[in-house]
Amino acid sequence: MDSGDEQDVPNSQSRKKRYHRHTPRQIQELESYALFSSISFSLYVVQGLSAPGREAEAAAEPGSGAGAAADQVLVSEPKDADEGNSCSLFLFSLAKSTQKKNWILGQQERADNCLLRADNDKIRCENIAMREALKNVICPSCGGPPPDDDSYFDEQKLRMDNTRLKEELDRVSGLASKYLGRPLTQLPPVQPVSISSLDLSAGGYGDTGISPSLDLDLLCRSSSSAFPFQCPSTVSELEKPLMVEMATGAMEEVIRLVQTDEPLWVKSSDGRDILQLETYNSMFQRPGRQLKFPGTRVEASRDSALVIMGAMTLIDMFMDVSKWAELFPTIVSKARTIEVLAAGMAGSRSGSLLLMYEEIQVLSPVVPTREFCFLRYCQQIEPGMWVVADVSVADPRDNQLALSSRSRRLPSGYLIEEMPNGYTKLTWVEHMEIVDKNPIHILFRDLMNSGLLFGAQRWLAALQRMCERFACLNVAGLPARDIGVAPSPDGKRSMMKLAQRMLSSFCANVGASNGYQWNTISGLNDVGVRVTVHKTTDAGRPDGVVLNAATSMWLPLSSEKVFGFFKDERTRSQWDVLSNGNTVQVVAHITNGSHPGNCISLLRGLNSGQNTMLILQECCTDAYGSVVVYSPVDLPAINIVMSGEDPSYIPILPSGFTILPDGRAAAGASSSSNPMIGSSGSLLTVAFQILMSSLPSAKLNLESVMTVNNLIGTTVQQIKSALNCPDI
Structure with missing residues (x-):
């Protein structure tokens, strides 16, 4: 008996270790058989072999003791070939069913995750939109933003900042007492500078209360402070x-x-x-389209x-x-x-x-x-x-x-x-x-x-x-109506580039841009003369401190007539104070478009005693406004331009005029598509740029203010006299 058992051990071990893999053809036959022939068998196996059934089957199994496990029924040796095939079919069907069930559960879980993720993104976007809408709401009582939940933390932060600033003030006061002999808290308070810090009304230049030298940094911003708008x-x-x-x-x-x-x-x-x-x-x-602020148009x-x-x-x-x-x-x-x-x-x-x-x-x-x-x-x-x-x-x-x-x-x-x-x-x-x-x-x-x-x-x-x-600019040669010295194609292109930079510089410095702070001084009309100063270190502009001065006025003449007056070089002596009444000669003339008013001119003053200085002028006009801008350029720089070299580093400081229709159409002329035709008047802006000093640390003094005020005043009076409207 013992020897028999010893002989059966190797066979049983080899039988347990032997694996059988089905061929693809056998798998296909099993799938077909499971689909068409063994549905009832699978239901019988699943429903019949429940826990009590397996226990009964285990108890009825010959050769099994009273303590035989019920789970051994499913893995017991088949009694014959048919039963073996049925068991194999059942195990195969069970594996297939488990695989399909796991795949279906996985797909359902992925779909649920996608839906939850989409809902989460939608809620997050709605939260951002609601926060943005709340930030655009204005409190009706104070005009400020609505209070939020973080007001307590903001107050605590302000208290901490206040404590830190007090400590900084104490430290600076200690330094002041060391170098000035008295603490900073005993110094006279500094009065804030308002927008009209140059409030020099007519006849007020001799006021002893006004300092003869004003700090430049208190009156202007540097030209590099470009974008105060919060983006x-x-x-x-x-x-x-x-x-x-x-x-x-x-x-x-x-x-x-x-x-x-x-x-x-x-x-x-x-x-x-x-x-x-x-x-x-x-x-x-x-x-939110209906949300309007007061005064919105x-x-x-x-x-x-x-x-x-x-x-x-x-x-x-x-x-x-x-x-x-x-x-x-x-x-x-x-x-x-x-x-x-x-x-x-x-x-x-x-x-x-x-x-x-x-x-x-x-x-x-x-x-x-x-x-x-x-x-x-x-x-x-x-x-x-x-x-x-x-x-x-x-x-x-x-x-x-x-x-x-x-x-x-x-x-x-x-x-x-x-x-x-x-x-x-x-x-x-x-x-x-x-x-x-x-x-x-x-x-x-x-x-x-x-x-x-x-x-x-x-x-x-x-x-x-x-x-x-x-x-x-890209056309070689000059049109037949151009007069004066005809530069080469490269010279023409260089001259047009210099004139374009002159026009851009003038437009950038004549408007009410946030980069500069305009101050009103004594005025010729209700607009007054406005000045601003700024430091320049950019290439193509003179280094130092530049004083800008401008004023606007209404003229009872059409925009076209006012533009023609400034464009004509024969009438330049009637308004150009610096020409001393002398006429000018056109050295070169380049057309800039189909309208004859769009042109670039190089002018030279006659009998002015300054043969080394020429005037570069550009005139541009369209149906909605005109600009006449000019700048003095020395003769060596003009030679560089005429030779076709790069004019980017030639320093220019342009002045000029802007002409706009006043928007009040005359009676009977409302059918015109051109707003400059039939306009009852025009709006003229006179602007000058003057180099005060080549030193960036220069101070703005009253002498410079008086000079530019007199320059604009004389120019305006000559313009009104020449246009026969002195009482405006």
């Missing part, structure tokens, strides 16, 4: 999808604004498209025109912030790209998304600028056609953004269609919600309320003029 410095990954959705919605709205006519747009008496706000609100309902306009520039070149200039500012020097005073959210497709710019800052202006120091932080999205909708959409965006992390500038750019943009022969058709839509932070000066009130200053018509007129200028 988001970076965009988080959570905010990017919201901005993409906002830009896409703006693009769709711009397309509908461009392609829809009546009843959304109706023609006015002067031929302009006027947006019907009731129809617009019914077509484009957005949450909507400016909306649409216009189309052909420009002489390729579509892709134009799109590149729109999506490049430096080229954008160069394209509109009379409108855009500052611009920068905050962040590139999407680069877009190479070659077409399709899909490009930028977060941009922009400051737009009127060329007068008495008209406040407008600042926008907005998204610019470019999309090619079909071959040869693009849409560029703009829409304002606020930083949800910065509550000061909503309070500092409540004006916003509603979905606006441009439909760009490529045309043959190098032309492009643009349909321009401007749509802004404006809240003026400061009251508009009475001189410019009618013009501002007309919507012409920042309307689509003005943007397109400026674009057409600049495109013609760029076309003339």
Whole structure:
């Protein structure tokens, strides 16, 4: 018996270790058999072999003792071949069922996870939108932001900051007592400098209470302090999808604004498209659109025109912030790209998304600028056609953004269609919600309320003029009507680049940009003469301290007549104080476009005694405004320009005039599409830039103020006398 058991041990071990793998054909037959022939068997096995059944089966198993395990029934040896096949089929079916069950459970779990993740993202986005909406709400009692749950922590932080500042004051007071002999707390308090710190009224120059030397740093900001407007410095990954959705919605709205006519747009008496706000609100309902601040007004306009520039070149200039500012020097005073959210497709710019800052202006120091932080999205909708959409965006992390500038750019943009022969058709839509932070000066009130200053018509007129200028820049040779010395093609190109920089510099320093602080001194009219000083270290400008002075006035003459007076070199001696009544000679003349008023001239004074100094002058005009800007340039610099060398480092300090229609159309002339025809008058701004000192540490003194005030006063009186309106 023992020997028999010893002989059976190896066989049982080998039988337990032997594995049998089914071939693919056997697996296919088992699956077919399990599907068509053994459903009842599987149900029988699953239902019949329950726990009590297995115990009974185990008890009835021959050779098994009273303590045989019920689980051994399923793994016991088959009694015959049919039973073995049935057991194999059952085990195979059970494995298949378990595999399918686990797969179904896995798919269900993944679907539940996706739904939960989508709900979580939706709740997070709603939370961000609600926080942004709450930050835009203004408290009706105090005009400030609503209180939040963190007010207690903010108060504790202020207390800690107050304690730290007191400690800093004690430390500085100790140093002051060491070097000055008395503590800082005993020094006289410093009076804050107001906007009218140069309050020098008529006859007040001899007032002994005014210091003869005023600190420059108290009166101006450095020209490098460019962007006081609060914009988001970076965009988080959570905010990017919201901005993409906002830009896409703006693009769709711009397309509908461009392609829809009546009843959304109706023609006015002067031929302009006027947006019907009731129809617009019914077509484009957005949450929070009805939330208006007191004094809010909507400016909306649409216009189309052909420009002489390729579509892709134009799109590149729109999506490049430096080229954008160069394209509109009379409108855009500052611009920068905050962040590139999407680069877009190479070659077409399709899909490009930028977060941009922009400051737009009127060329007068008495008209406040407008600042926008907005998204610019470019999309090619079909071959040869693009849409560029703009829409304002606020930083949800910065509550000061909503309070500092409540004006916003509603979905606006441009439909760009490529045309043959190098032309492009643009349909321009401007749509802004404006809240003026400061009251508009009475001189410019009618013009501002007309919507012409920042309307689509003005943007397109400026674009057409600049495109013609760029076309003339790339044309070799000079037109037949150009007179004077004909420079070489390289010399012409260099001279036009220098004139363009002169124009941009003048426009950037004559408006009410936030980079400078204008101060009112004695005035010739209700506007007064306004001055500002700033330090310059930029290439292409004289190093040192520059004094800017400007004044605006109303003239009872059309803008065209006033522009013709300043453009004509034969009448220059009637208003140019520095010419001492001497006539000037045209050395070179370059046309800049189809209008004869768009030109560049190089002038030389006759009998002035300064043969080493010439005057570079550029005149530009369109239907919505004119500019005459000039700057003295020495003879060596002119030789550099004429030879075709780079003029970027030639120092220039431009002065000039800006002429705008006053916005009050004469009776019977309302049907004219040109606002400068039939206007009852014009708005003239006279601006000078004078280099006070080449030392950056120079002080502004009353002598400089008196000099520039007398210069502007004499110039204005001569202009009024020459135009036969001395009593204005």
